Amino acid sequence: MVKELQEKVKQLFKDKKVDMVIGWRKGSLPLSSSPLFINKIEDVDNLIFDETCQNNLAVYITKDKRRLVKDGKKIGVIVKGCDARSLVLYCVEKQIKRENLVIIGVPCKGVFDKRKVMEQVDNKEVLGFSVNGKEVTIKGQEFEKTLDKFEIASDSCQSCVYPDAPVFDEFITEPRKEKPDIDEFAKVDKFEELSLDDRWKKITDEYSKCVRCYACRNVCPSCYCNVCFVDQNDPQWIGKSPEITDTIIFHLIRNLHVAGRCVECGACARACPEGIDLLLLNKKITKEIKERFGYTAGINIDEKPAMQSYCENEKQDFIMG
Amino acid sequence: MIKIEKNKFDEFLEILKKEYNVFAPKKEGAQTSFKEIKFAKDIEFNNINTKIPKEIFFPQAEELFMYKDSKIENIEKKKAIAVWGVRPCSAKSFILIDKIFGRAKQKPGDKNFEDPLWKTKYDDSLVFTIGCNTPASTCFCNWVDCGPFDSTGSDVMVYDDGNGFLLEGISKKGIKFLSDIKDFEESNDKDRQNIEVLKNIAETMLSKPIDKDLLKVKIDKSWNHSIWDEMSAKCINCGACTYNCPTCHCFDIQDEGKSNKGKRIRLWDSCMFPDFTNEASGHNPRDLSKDRFRQRFMHKFKYFPENNGDYLCTGCGKCIQVCPVNVDVRDVLNKIIEF
Amino acid sequence: MDNTYIPVQMKVENILIEDPAKTLRTFDLSFINSEDKERFKYMPGQFCEFSILGRGESPFGIASSPTEQDFLRFTVNRTGLVTNEIHYLQKGDEVGIRGPLGNWYPVEKFKGENVVIVGGGFAFTTLRSLLIYLLEHRKDYGEITVIYGARNPDLFIYKDEIAEWEKRDDLNLHLTIDKEVDGWNKMVGFVPTVVKELAPKAEKTWCVVCGPPIMIKYTLPVLVELKFPNDRIYTSLERKMKCGIGKCGRCNIGSKYVCIDGPVFSLEQLNTISEAF
Numbered sequence: 001m002v003k004e005l006q007e008k009v010k011q012l013f014k015d016k017k018v019d020m021v022i023g024w025r026k027g028s029l030p031l032s033s034s035p036l037f038i039n040k041i042e043d044v045d046n047l048i049f050d051e052t053c054q055n056n057l058a059v060y061i062t063k064d065k066r067r068l069v070k071d072g073k074k075i076g077v078i079v080k081g082c083d084a085r086s087l088v089l090y091c092v093e094k095q096i097k098r099e100n101l102v103i104i105g106v107p108c109k110g111v112f113d114k115r116k117v118m119e120q121v122d123n124k125e126v127l128g129f130s131v132n133g134k135e136v137t138i139k140g141q142e143f144e145k146t147l148d149k150f151e152i153a154s155d156s157c158q159s160c161v162y163p164d165a166p167v168f169d170e171f172i173t174e175p176r177k178e179k180p181d182i183d184e185f186a187k188v189d190k191f192e193e194l195s196l197d198d199r200w201k202k203i204t205d206e207y208s209k210c211v212r213c214y215a216c217r218n219v220c221p222s223c224y225c226n227v228c229f230v231d232q233n234d235p236q237w238i239g240k241s242p243e244i245t246d247t248i249i250f251h252l253i254r255n256l257h258v259a260g261r262c263v264e265c266g267a268c269a270r271a272c273p274e275g276i277d278l279l280l281l282n283k284k285i286t287k288e289i290k291e292r293f294g295y296t297a298g299i300n301i302d303e304k305p306a307m308q309s310y311c312e313n314e315k316q317d318f319i320m321g
Numbered sequence: 322m323i324k325i326e327k328n329k330f331d332e333f334l335e336i337l338k339k340e341y342n343v344f345a346p347k348k349e350g351a352q353t354s355f356k357e358i359k360f361a362k363d364i365e366f367n368n369i370n371t372k373i374p375k376e377i378f379f380p381q382a383e384e385l386f387m388y389k390d391s392k393i394e395n396i397e398k399k400k401a402i403a404v405w406g407v408r409p410c411s412a413k414s415f416i417l418i419d420k421i422f423g424r425a426k427q428k429p430g431d432k433n434f435e436d437p438l439w440k441t442k443y444d445d446s447l448v449f450t451i452g453c454n455t456p457a458s459t460c461f462c463n464w465v466d467c468g469p470f471d472s473t474g475s476d477v478m479v480y481d482d483g484n485g486f487l488l489e490g491i492s493k494k495g496i497k498f499l500s501d502i503k504d505f506e507e508s509n510d511k512d513r514q515n516i517e518v519l520k521n522i523a524e525t526m527l528s529k530p531i532d533k534d535l536l537k538v539k540i541d542k543s544w545n546h547s548i549w550d551e552m553s554a555k556c557i558n559c560g561a562c563t564y565n566c567p568t569c570h571c572f573d574i575q576d577e578g579k580s581n582k583g584k585r586i587r588l589w590d591s592c593m594f595p596d597f598t599n600e601a602s603g604h605n606p607r608d609l610s611k612d613r614f615r616q617r618f619m620h621k622f623k624y625f626p627e628n629n630g631d632y633l634c635t636g637c638g639k640c641i642q643v644c645p646v647n648v649d650v651r652d653v654l655n656k657i658i659e660f
Numbered sequence: 661m662d663n664t665y666i667p668v669q670m671k672v673e674n675i676l677i678e679d680p681a682k683t684l685r686t687f688d689l690s691f692i693n694s695e696d697k698e699r700f701k702y703m704p705g706q707f708c709e710f711s712i713l714g715r716g717e718s719p720f721g722i723a724s725s726p727t728e729q730d731f732l733r734f735t736v737n738r739t740g741l742v743t744n745e746i747h748y749l750q751k752g753d754e755v756g757i758r759g760p761l762g763n764w765y766p767v768e769k770f771k772g773e774n775v776v777i778v779g780g781g782f783a784f785t786t787l788r789s790l791l792i793y794l795l796e797h798r799k800d801y802g803e804i805t806v807i808y809g810a811r812n813p814d815l816f817i818y819k820d821e822i823a824e825w826e827k828r829d830d831l832n833l834h835l836t837i838d839k840e841v842d843g844w845n846k847m848v849g850f851v852p853t854v855v856k857e858l859a860p861k862a863e864k865t866w867c868v869v870c871g872p873p874i875m876i877k878y879t880l881p882v883l884v885e886l887k888f889p890n891d892r893i894y895t896s897l898e899r900k901m902k903c904g905i906g907k908c909g910r911c912n913i914g915s916k917y918v919c920i921d922g923p924v925f926s927l928e929q930l931n932t933i934s935e936a937f
Binding site: 385386388391393395396398421422424434435436437441544545570571572573574575576578579580581583585587590592597598599600601602604606616619620623624625627628 | 712
């Protein structure tokens, strides 16, 4: 598959269909990959795709005041299903013109959550891994452990119903016809069953770990405000200390800012150095929006987003809780 | 050098607790971080992969002073701190931060520039550093004038030979502390030989260091080079690296409260954030992601060495572990050398 | 405990609105405690952290001269959170000051020689301090030339004093505005251009430049062209600051910190720093 991907990207360069391609290369650690910016054909050989390719590369389109986006410049982005949805979101929100994007889909079989792997091997140093169907063998200095791949996959992958790009220009191999048979909101349902107090406790427990490094916000393709509200100084909306009252406002407002725009890629949760379950509330909001407005973000470029359309018969009783 | 068997650690802790508030690695949930410890059973002895102990002396949020009705209340001195089980890369980081926060007068006529919050905690502290028998693959302490058994910044070096801990006094404070405590066995020649063996094994587990002279030559010439564009392309400018770095010490000052009652606090800040240098006029001297990325590495490997003689990095590899986009400081240094 | 972050208490003695748009105000402060006054020894070019409890701190160059014993003067442009709050201050209000911070213009080196002062807009603050200091020690210095530019006549600060300086015969004062306006009979043109036109002689002369970054950027090459040696050209730089004492890490240009190695730098120094321009 990786060979096919490399050939396809080379062909795109030869045919002058792209000016640059963003993909993944092997990372410096066994369980990590690294974003790769390909500007010339020789660099294509570094391209990989496997379970370590956890970054949502769409984020680079809006990074640094959309420095990469220039009229007439075509950017190819290699995408899993969720990443493709971010690109669709960008087209909908006019961050980039569709014709400036070449969406290259790859068949995603889920990405690792490094933290889950580390827990499974008692935080021992991992030196390598191999995948065999639904099993993953993790190798270390003096151990080898075989794990169920689903168990160590990112939360977002465990609940993913769009593993393949819903919109693409190229697809390596064939996109799957059937949606995965997965209850995408299983964790949300469980959360909803908790009492109000327990739900609040869960949220405060998680968000109290926050150190305000903003890794979640910065890896999130949906978070691209020129100046984030937490960085505004005049007026200053919230305190900057890692106290729960301030961190919770940061996270809840971020949840609401990405309401109907979150593609549930889980990049936020994987980026968090404190291991906060950042996906849960986003997923909860995604569920509400799907149920109430029948809208899922990043699936269809021509569909009006839930937060930008109004129907008279919309329910008005949506309040979290 | 004295010997403490692991099952006798409680006794040792009791002695330590008399004069000190003791901090040591404690496992809470999935994370192991340095917390105040009351009982030996709470200490996580085996995990090399703890969070960095910077917070003990330099908390993420800390009061500079309180005020009430325009009367200012100074901070109070607390009981001295002992830290058990920091790694050599962290012990050295204390010395590096102390070069900034502990710095008194710069030139004649200057005001006293010592940082009172740092000094009241760090100056009286007792640092027990545990040697690293098995460095991790992300460790590169040997690249930056540190090492798995480096004692810089330590009051007492601790060696774990499997059966127990061997304690060696390093600083005057450390030597005095060890000479004052009784009831523990002295180490013998065999113990000392064992330590040498451990040290030798650890050394072999580390990668070959970079050429430091070449790094100096190259980094001095790198300012306008395209490597900074290439290397910074993937950086998303979050603060994960800086907040998990034992040597990063930049901070913000904020007021919390109203005009008649509140506090002035300082908070960790990060050179990765645009707001770090963004001026009230809207002008930002480090506007681009590249500018901020370059500042971080220039500060660590050029500016700090120029001003203070050391790299502002102890090779702990934490930034490599936490970076969401796999920015690896070793790759950065290699790229600088190779351009 | 000696806590360097605690400001000393000051009282607002006098407030002067400098421009019709009221964006520039000058505050004269006096020390509440006499020991603080005793301890506070400063030189022209140094700055302070001006503190409003509950709002924060902001650095400003000291506009008064150490020869003026009774007050400490700051001129504040209204731009952000703290400066807004400072503009609300009333006579008699209490504020805090941390300082003096940073280095100063090397007035000792200037002795017996000529001094050219080039300033722009409301950045004339520490230049006022310098000028008052030089005039107070007039016989120690040679010719003193001041070239001061503003966008329009309203935006000069210290207008009353300027009128007095104009009357002096031991001071060459040149005022310029960016664009011609009715009733203006002095020079017209941007500061770098005017400096070039006036071409003050470089021999046995020191030059101090302070103004908006863009003005500094274009004035320095003119001075070099006029044969001022790099080590005789001084300028004062600004960066976002918090601690003001070389700890918080944000105001560096290259390996130099504006708060402790500056704010005053010679062009010779700046030429060795990649990040300077």
